Amino acid sequence: xxxxxxxxxVASSVILSLMLLGSRAHADQSTGFSLNGYDPSERGSDxxxxxxxxxxxxxxxxxxxxxxxxxxxxVVYDSNNNYQSSVVNDQFTxxxxxxxxxxxxxxxxxxxxxVLQQSGDGGTIDTVAFAAPSSSAAVGDLRVGADVRLFxxxxxxxxxxVGARAYxxxxxxxxxxxxxxxxxxxxxxxxxxxGVFTYAARVGVMIRGFDNDLGxxxxxxxxxxxxxxxxxxxxxxxxxxEVWGGGKLGQNDPAFTATTTPLEGVIGAHYVIADMLxxxxxxxxxxxxxxxxxxxxxxxxxEWAPAYKEPDRDNDGIPDSQDACPDTPGVRTEDPKxxxxxxxxxxxxxxxxxxxxxDGIPDSADACPDVPGVATNDPKxxxxxAxxxxDGIPDAEDACPDVxxxxxxxxxxxGCPEDTDRDKDGIPNDLDACPDEPGPPxxxxxxxGCPxxxxxxxxxxxxxxxxxxxxxxTILPESDQILEAVTQILRDHTEIDTVSVEGHxxxxxxxxxxxxxxxxxxxxxxxxxxxxxxAKGRLSSIGYGQEKPIDSNETEAGRQNNRRVExxxxxxxxx
Numbered sequence: 001x002x003x004x005x006x007x008x009x010v011a012s013s014v015i016l017s018l019m020l021l022g023s024r025a026h027a028d029q030s031t032g033f034s035l036n037g038y039d040p041s042e043r044g045s046d047x048x049x050x051x052x053x054x055x056x057x058x059x060x061x062x063x064x065x066x067x068x069x070x071x072x073x074x075v076v077y078d079s080n081n082n083y084q085s086s087v088v089n090d091q092f093t094x095x096x097x098x099x100x101x102x103x104x105x106x107x108x109x110x111x112x113x114x115v116l117q118q119s120g121d122g123g124t125i126d127t128v129a130f131a132a133p134s135s136s137a138a139v140g141d142l143r144v145g146a147d148v149r150l151f152x153x154x155x156x157x158x159x160x161x162v163g164a165r166a167y168x169x170x171x172x173x174x175x176x177x178x179x180x181x182x183x184x185x186x187x188x189x190x191x192x193x194x195g196v197f198t199y200a201a202r203v204g205v206m207i208r209g210f211d212n213d214l215g216x217x218x219x220x221x222x223x224x225x226x227x228x229x230x231x232x233x234x235x236x237x238x239x240x241x242e243v244w245g246g247g248k249l250g251q252n253d254p255a256f257t258a259t260t261t262p263l264e265g266v267i268g269a270h271y272v273i274a275d276m277l278x279x280x281x282x283x284x285x286x287x288x289x290x291x292x293x294x295x296x297x298x299x300x301x302x303e304w305a306p307a308y309k310e311p312d313r314d315n316d317g318i319p320d321s322q323d324a325c326p327d328t329p330g331v332r333t334e335d336p337k338x339x340x341x342x343x344x345x346x347x348x349x350x351x352x353x354x355x356x357x358x359d360g361i362p363d364s365a366d367a368c369p370d371v372p373g374v375a376t377n378d379p380k381x382x383x384x385x386a387x388x389x390x391d392g393i394p395d396a397e398d399a400c401p402d403v404x405x406x407x408x409x410x411x412x413x414x415g416c417p418e419d420t421d422r423d424k425d426g427i428p429n430d431l432d433a434c435p436d437e438p439g440p441p442x443x444x445x446x447x448x449g450c451p452x453x454x455x456x457x458x459x460x461x462x463x464x465x466x467x468x469x470x471x472x473x474t475i476l477p478e479s480d481q482i483l484e485a486v487t488q489i490l491r492d493h494t495e496i497d498t499v500s501v502e503g504h505x506x507x508x509x510x511x512x513x514x515x516x517x518x519x520x521x522x523x524x525x526x527x528x529x530x531x532x533x534x535a536k537g538r539l540s541s542i543g544y545g546q547e548k549p550i551d552s553n554e555t556e557a558g559r560q561n562n563r564r565v566e567x568x569x570x571x572x573x574x575x
Contacts, residue, residue, distance in 0.1 A: 037292030064303030113140030181209030262290025452485035519543025
């Protein structure tokens with residue numbers, strides 16, 4: 001019996017030793033696991049890893065890709081925490097995914113990691129030997145998930161949702177892109193906005209199929225993440241830090257230590273373009289040495305995520321939730337009972353008042369209802385033909401409309417005072433600035449009735465300036481009348497042999513430029529006179545620029561007086 005017990009004990013020891021050796025041999029020949037510690041948020045989120053919970057809309061899609069570069073996500077350190085080698089040195093992954101929001105509450109999503117490039121040297125971590133990645137490019141585990149909003153809406157102080165994500169083993173352990181087994185992560189999420197500030201947080205449990213296969217750092221984990229930031233540029237830009245990680249759950253190994261808790265942080269920004277395209281960038285690092293926590297991580301994302309638009313069945317720009325007539329296009333009003341409804345028809349216009357002479361003044365107020373007239377404040381003349389001087393002769397027939405006169409068969413004298421126009425130019429003496437020299441009317445009382453040009457002191461004096469286009473020698477058409485008056489003087493006064501046309505400017509600009517401009521303008525006047533029949537030999541031109549001012553150049557009025565053309569008689573004997 002004693003011998004049997006010894007034999008049994010020895011046999012048991014051998015079996016136990018073989019089991020331990022088998023276990024150590026298995027551990028020493030690890031083939032890898034799902035390494036990447038970054039798991040992107042569902043498409044349409046304002047964050048890289050956390051969820052902003054915009055679950056508005058019915059069959060509202062979003063699609064996008066995220067480029068993910070991880071440097072040294074799995075590293076061997078010696079007992080003094082010095083870097084030895086990289087099991088996986090770099091890993092560049094393209095996450096391709098999409099989501100669909102339905103019924104303003106449910107979101108389903110999918111994501112497929114595509115490792116486009118990775119490299120490593122292999123190594124031993126905590127007695128576990130890891131081989132280098134077997135492929136430089138590989139496919140990761142396909143992720144599918146669903147989330148349900150419990151309460152709150154996007155933009156509220158708090159929106160809460162629960163959901164779950166399943167990981168289908170489409171990746172390979174040898175490529176560090178999968179566990180080779182099905183994974184499941186139930187989770188709870190919260191997000192919200194407070195003014196320009198925004199936040200998001202989540203917590204879940206990642207249930208992994210092999211708890212003790214590769215040593216203590218792997219197995220079922222408590223996952224978590226959080227972010228805070230600000231919404232800027234009319235809420236199109238979201239900026240802020242994010243953290244995420246996981247801690248192993250179980251009784252066999254310590255939890256939430258530096259090696260059992262991969263933890264990462266990034267600083268990122270997302271910007272919405274044209275309410276449908278979202279771009280983002282972020283950089284960060286691992287905060288612990290947990291498996292999958294890299295020395296550096298860079299993220300770039302591009303998403304097609306159309307902005308939510310409230311239903312508007314009648315397409316009048318007023319959401320159905322605010323539209324009192326959601327099926328009939330209308331207009332916006334302050335009254336909730338009429339907002340979005342068609343405006344009431346306007347009342348019929350009142351019949352127009354009688355206006356027999358069609359002058360716009362109703363007959364009831366028209367002192368001359370059968371003769372078109374003008375409106376006045378005097379009931380006795382309102383609607384009657386205009387008669388500014390109140391002499392009973394309408395302005396249209398009055399040769400002196402501003403001076404009371406008498407009727408006259410001569411249209412040139414009708415309405416003018418008798419014997420009050422010595423020069424017979426139709427302008428009464430008391431209004432005529434030159435009562436003994438006929439001249440045209442002028443708005444300037446000092447020039448009214450004066451000839452446009454006269455000969456005085458060896459000079460042909462004009463009472464209006466010759467006008468030119470700005471900074472040019474082109475004569476404006478409004479100066480034709482004054483130049484015609486000069487032409488007529490030269491025709492009438494053949495005794496004038498030669499006339500010098502002088503051009504002058506103000507002092508604005510350089511002297512050289514002003515002199516050149518005045519010379520061209522004087523020459524233009526000579527050319528005009530020659531074109532209208534004056535012999536070229538009787539004329540010469542010269543420009544003095546700003547050399548001979550006749551007024552101050554300190555005021556606009558003075559400068560205007562200095563910009564002039566003068567006609568100086570050089571030779572000839574006046575009769």
